Amino acid sequence: MIGVALKGLAGRKLRASLTAIAIILGVAMVSGTYVLTDSINKGFDTIFTQSYQGSDAVVSGKVAFSGGSGAATSPGFPEDLLAKIKALPDVEAAIGGVADQHTKLIGKNGKTISSGGAPSLGFSVDAKDTRFNPLRLVTGRWPAGPTEMAIDKKTADGKHFSVGNRIGVAAEGPQRQFTITGIAKFASVSSIGGATIAVFDLPTAQQLFAKQGKLDEIRIATKPGISTPKLLDQIRPVLPPTATVRTAAAQAKHDSKDVSGFLSFLQKFLLAFGGVALFVGSFVIANTLSITIAQRTREFATLRTIGASRRQVLWSVILEALIVGILASLVGLFLGLALAKGLDALFVSFGIDLPKSGTVFATRTIVVSLLVGIIVTLLASLRPALRATRIPPIAAVREGSVLPKSRWARFGPFPALAVLAVGIALLGYGVLGHGLSTTVRIFSLLVGCLLLFLGVALNAPRLVPPLASVLGWPATKIGGSAGVLARENAMRNPGRTASTAAALMIGLALVTFVAVLGQGLRASFEDSVNKLFVGDYGITAQNGFDPFPKGAEGAARKAPGVLAVSGVRAGDGRAFGNKIQVSAVEPSLPMVIKIEWYRGSDSVPAQLGRDGAFVEKKYAKHHDLQIGSPLRLETPTGDFIALKLKGIFKAPKGGSPFGTITISAPTFDATYPQPKNLFIFANMRGGATSTNTEQLNAALKGFPDAKVQTRSEFKKNQEKPLNSILNLLYVLLGLSVIVSLFGIVNTLVLTVFERTRELGMLRAVGMTRRQVRRMVRHESIVTALIGAALGIVVGLFLSLLVTHALSSEGIVFAVPYGSLAIFAVAAILVGILAAIFPARRAARLNVLEALQYE
Numbered sequence: 001m002i003g004v005a006l007k008g009l010a011g012r013k014l015r016a017s018l019t020a021i022a023i024i025l026g027v028a029m030v031s032g033t034y035v036l037t038d039s040i041n042k043g044f045d046t047i048f049t050q051s052y053q054g055s056d057a058v059v060s061g062k063v064a065f066s067g068g069s070g071a072a073t074s075p076g077f078p079e080d081l082l083a084k085i086k087a088l089p090d091v092e093a094a095i096g097g098v099a100d101q102h103t104k105l106i107g108k109n110g111k112t113i114s115s116g117g118a119p120s121l122g123f124s125v126d127a128k129d130t131r132f133n134p135l136r137l138v139t140g141r142w143p144a145g146p147t148e149m150a151i152d153k154k155t156a157d158g159k160h161f162s163v164g165n166r167i168g169v170a171a172e173g174p175q176r177q178f179t180i181t182g183i184a185k186f187a188s189v190s191s192i193g194g195a196t197i198a199v200f201d202l203p204t205a206q207q208l209f210a211k212q213g214k215l216d217e218i219r220i221a222t223k224p225g226i227s228t229p230k231l232l233d234q235i236r237p238v239l240p241p242t243a244t245v246r247t248a249a250a251q252a253k254h255d256s257k258d259v260s261g262f263l264s265f266l267q268k269f270l271l272a273f274g275g276v277a278l279f280v281g282s283f284v285i286a287n288t289l290s291i292t293i294a295q296r297t298r299e300f301a302t303l304r305t306i307g308a309s310r311r312q313v314l315w316s317v318i319l320e321a322l323i324v325g326i327l328a329s330l331v332g333l334f335l336g337l338a339l340a341k342g343l344d345a346l347f348v349s350f351g352i353d354l355p356k357s358g359t360v361f362a363t364r365t366i367v368v369s370l371l372v373g374i375i376v377t378l379l380a381s382l383r384p385a386l387r388a389t390r391i392p393p394i395a396a397v398r399e400g401s402v403l404p405k406s407r408w409a410r411f412g413p414f415p416a417l418a419v420l421a422v423g424i425a426l427l428g429y430g431v432l433g434h435g436l437s438t439t440v441r442i443f444s445l446l447v448g449c450l451l452l453f454l455g456v457a458l459n460a461p462r463l464v465p466p467l468a469s470v471l472g473w474p475a476t477k478i479g480g481s482a483g484v485l486a487r488e489n490a491m492r493n494p495g496r497t498a499s500t501a502a503a504l505m506i507g508l509a510l511v512t513f514v515a516v517l518g519q520g521l522r523a524s525f526e527d528s529v530n531k532l533f534v535g536d537y538g539i540t541a542q543n544g545f546d547p548f549p550k551g552a553e554g555a556a557r558k559a560p561g562v563l564a565v566s567g568v569r570a571g572d573g574r575a576f577g578n579k580i581q582v583s584a585v586e587p588s589l590p591m592v593i594k595i596e597w598y599r600g601s602d603s604v605p606a607q608l609g610r611d612g613a614f615v616e617k618k619y620a621k622h623h624d625l626q627i628g629s630p631l632r633l634e635t636p637t638g639d640f641i642a643l644k645l646k647g648i649f650k651a652p653k654g655g656s657p658f659g660t661i662t663i664s665a666p667t668f669d670a671t672y673p674q675p676k677n678l679f680i681f682a683n684m685r686g687g688a689t690s691t692n693t694e695q696l697n698a699a700l701k702g703f704p705d706a707k708v709q710t711r712s713e714f715k716k717n718q719e720k721p722l723n724s725i726l727n728l729l730y731v732l733l734g735l736s737v738i739v740s741l742f743g744i745v746n747t748l749v750l751t752v753f754e755r756t757r758e759l760g761m762l763r764a765v766g767m768t769r770r771q772v773r774r775m776v777r778h779e780s781i782v783t784a785l786i787g788a789a790l791g792i793v794v795g796l797f798l799s800l801l802v803t804h805a806l807s808s809e810g811i812v813f814a815v816p817y818g819s820l821a822i823f824a825v826a827a828i829l830v831g832i833l834a835a836i837f838p839a840r841r842a843a844r845l846n847v848l849e850a851l852q853y854e
Helices: 002-010 013-051 081-086 153-159 202-208 228-238 248-255 257-295 297-305 310-349 363-389 393-397 407-411 414-432 438-471 473-478 481-492 494-532 551-557 617-622 665-671 690-699 711-754 756-764 769-805 817-843 847-852
Strands: 057-061 091-097 104-106 120-125 135-140 148-152 166-170 176-186 196-201 217-222 243-247 537-541 562-575 578-585 596-599 612-616 630-634 640-650 661-664 676-684 706-710
Touching: 013 176, 013 248, 013 257, 013 310, 013 363, 013 711, 057 228, 057 248, 081 091, 081 217, 081 228, 091 120, 091 202, 104 196, 120 202, 135 148, 148 153, 148 166, 153 176, 153 196, 176 196, 196 202, 217 228, 228 243, 243 248, 248 257, 257 310, 257 363, 257 438, 257 494, 257 711, 297 310, 297 393, 310 363, 310 711, 414 438, 414 769, 438 473, 438 481, 438 494, 438 769, 473 481, 473 769, 481 494, 481 769, 494 711, 494 769, 494 817, 537 690, 537 711, 551 562, 551 676, 551 690, 562 665, 578 665, 596 617, 612 617, 617 640, 630 661, 640 661, 661 665, 676 690, 690 706, 706 711, 711 756, 711 769, 711 817, 756 769, 756 847, 769 817
Parallel strands: 120 196, 148 176, 578 661, 612 640
Antiparallel strands: 057 217, 057 243, 091 217, 104 166, 135 176, 148 196, 166 176, 537 676, 537 706, 562 578, 562 630, 562 676, 596 640, 612 661, 630 640
16 A cells, blocks of 8 residues: 555656645745744844853843833943952953943935844944954954944945944934944854944943943953852942842843843744644645545545555555655755745845844754644645545446545534634634633634634535625626636535635635734824824934934924924833833923823923823723822832822823823933933924925934924824834735645646546537636636635634724724725736646647546
């Protein structure tokens, strides 16, 4: 039976290859994800490890909790600590430095050089002692003066800067011009991603970052023979409350904590799409094997006649699937290396450029990729293999024998309806259930979603005839007799058409879900902006989400015709034991932002003073807060601010520009190091006109990272990150659509084999080659449209559930009719592409040979 299986597989190379493609693409996604994230992880590890080369211990600023809003979280510590540490008996060398993550470099066009969401790094070096410096000069020398700096090689090459050129830098204040004295790079990192690096001497960096008299860290090397724990014990007694000391390895691990969390999320995010592709691929494999087994009924019956047992037939089919799974998984494994580069290029095109340090092809990648591909193939082959065992020996002498029905067929549609009902129930439980743990909800959603797709696929054969009749009607008008035959072919075997369409249904259901969810987010955000934003202009960083110097607010006030300017600062805080977002506003806020007050009035921002605060209604209700209630806000520096509640407002569904707790700008500036604005809103005499726009831009010329936008431009630019994420999701989900495309190709190729004699008869009675191609093409389009119709309905159902569950968060259910029309057109294109090869094959059949085909 092994020989029979191998010979059978060798005789069906085309069918086996088309079956394998579904697994190849899914495994390639899994393999490529691991290769990409492992390579990025190694790049970050190399950067963090090399950052503390030559150091045995590192003193850094102490923070009460890690930050995430972009506001500086470390208060630093007094510069005189460096001298105290150098005086310790076991310290051989020590060097102090300051750093900043928002030091923007200005290109030759006068605009900030985009880092694509990566940090714009700025830090100090000591030109006299470079043992602790992780950078290596490519050319030039280290800066040594208030007008000198060095930049990274990638920026220099990409923006055409060289030693001796002038370049602008914007940090805490207006931009300044520097002369480039050196170009540097990390020694062992092939790419630092989208990050930019600006290097200064210590006094210049302290002045530029507004950290005069302070340091952010001290790197320390011990004398020979001294253990690191002993060194730490000597350092701790001299540290101020705002500083802490760690070993170099511990500091590198601490710095990489947030990055590790992001990479873990990215890995799971991409693996989910690999899982979707494999799930779709399992439908393709099961359908292909089912058709193949149906076509080999006589072959299996003959094997049973000459003595093969049911078990031998079963293992023969499983062996074929195993061989296909192994070969496909191996190809997918190594294709993942190329796909990793493609994924990286995809992320870069969306502005996500992450560091890398060579390609990492780990053992885990090999094992997981091969196991996943093989197991999915075997599971998908199990049902067709069991069906093959039910072929009776007598079928060998019958003309036109078909596979016997499953033992479950006598129960009618009830098992299929039960699977669908359980899937819907689990989805409802996961989405709408309250008081459940996150793990339970995720498990319920995952299993419910899988059962929903499976349930729809199982029930689809009953929907195919009416759907094919309606969706195939245009083919009968456009394609004539070929179109009529195409519609009848799609209706002839509803189970096969449904299985083929189910693969496309899954991909389009997820694409529809993403589109509806994105439209809901856009609609709620636009509604929020329309209700809140009554000013003429909104000013943000160039990328729309980075904080930018608060000095831009003062510069905007100097523009001619300005009536009101109000900035919104942002930072992190902690209240009631939870980390929250903190914002700060000016008294002039009501002139540019319309707030619907639940308790209080537009006079609240002007009355905040040193200890006032306002919060959103839901937060106040959750913590039983009333006007006059005390609030205790902890800042990242570990300081506490005693506040009194002076206002409660109602936020629109789409959210607001304010954090959980909002305080006055003076209080924020006095307690948060390096305070920055997230937004600035302005009113101008005469409204938003081209003249006023020019005057605002002229006033903000010293702050090139500040972007002046009208209300409509502000709305559009704030939606850009959401649109980028949606487009990225569409591209990644496109892999499952490609897999389903090959599923349609596979089915059509197999049906061409199956209908060889029928096609010969049609040709013999006068059907032309062109009409044959048209018939196959229309059948493919009808099948694709059935998949699209099912997918769009399922996607709308899923999005309705989720938006209902998230309605309290401001997400509304909004149908993007234009996008759905595009998806339908895309399904037609998928059908046309899938039919190209099968249609040509059918048209090229020799009429006489086809009439003799069995």
